[in-house]
Amino acid sequence: MPRSGYDSALVAVVGLLVGAVIWTVADVAYDDPAAGRAQPGPVCPHEGIRVTAGPVNPAMGLRAMDLTLENCGTRAYRVQGYPEIRLLDRDQRHVTGVSVLHGSAGIATVGGFDEPPNAVTPAPGERASAGLLWRNTTGFGGAAHVPYLTVEARSGALPVLLSPDGGLDLGTTGRLGVGPWRSSTTTSTSTSTTGSGGGTP
Template sequence: MYDTVLVAVVGLLVGAVIWTVTDVSYDDPAAGWSKPGPVCPEEGVRVTAGPVNPAMGLRAMDLTLENCGTHAYRVEGYPEVRLLDRDQQHVTGVSVIHGSAGIATVTGFDDPPGAVTLAPGETASAGLLWRNTTTGFDGAVYVRYLTVAARSGSLPLLLTPDGGLDLGTTGRLGVGPWRTAGGTR
């Protein structure tokens, strides 16, 4: 019994340490990105990646934009997404396309974008959509990291989606527009 309790306590402590380390916030302007964490970045917004939702080769993931600042924050259109490999190098051969890019029919994904203004504490989301289809013998694309800028000119935030993005050989990633929780602008 003592061994079981000890293992459980050590596991919880190790988990807490790992959680703390991954939540450290830092900026690296020299690299051109910022890593989200518990501290609100200077721009006053934080972007986080939700879990990947896999369904028979179709994959989807939400990006959440949180106004953690003290002033209203306005975005219009789509997040700027850049794909990086495990060495944080730009992934080539994949088109990042506004809308569903013919990947699947998803309600609201191809609706025209509009302006979204977030008061402090409010959030908006945008979706990512892709297929994990692999055809032929070409290497499948695996994206370990993303950089996401909430709007043009924003400092991109480095995100590490849980499990990464397994894009297969399709060469396409659809990006939906920013929307508030009710789908409004």
């Protein structure tokens, strides 16, 4: 083979290998807990669920936001209790000085927040939801603004990194209430199940 032809073939082979490596890294970063946090998207993650944040509902200093768990997999997915929430700043470092508490945490009386949690098992295409509750009132000290949070649907689940529109304006109250998972009557219209579609029977 002429030298120029050999060089062209070598470049083509190296290009294919580099492309394969890039694809593999991207795939692992999406699904592997050791590689990072899952990102919500059109492809169903390996665990078989998507978790998304709804819009913030403001009312006279009181704030509320829903988290939605969509079963995009092929098997039922069981959750019980409360989603595990971790608050992050703009550099995605842990926010200190804010207590994440189960229930309404004395922030306000809101239906469903202080009811005992029950097991919820969305079938494929079904959803569950949980609420976040806080006040953005301010007093002494610096006000906390949280642009990111991670959500674990259940203990040991892959954390999903969320960026709610406008972030969480927690003021100086230092408290965030988390409601339990509840069944949702809304059935998903998106049935993409690309991926392994994990779940718990």
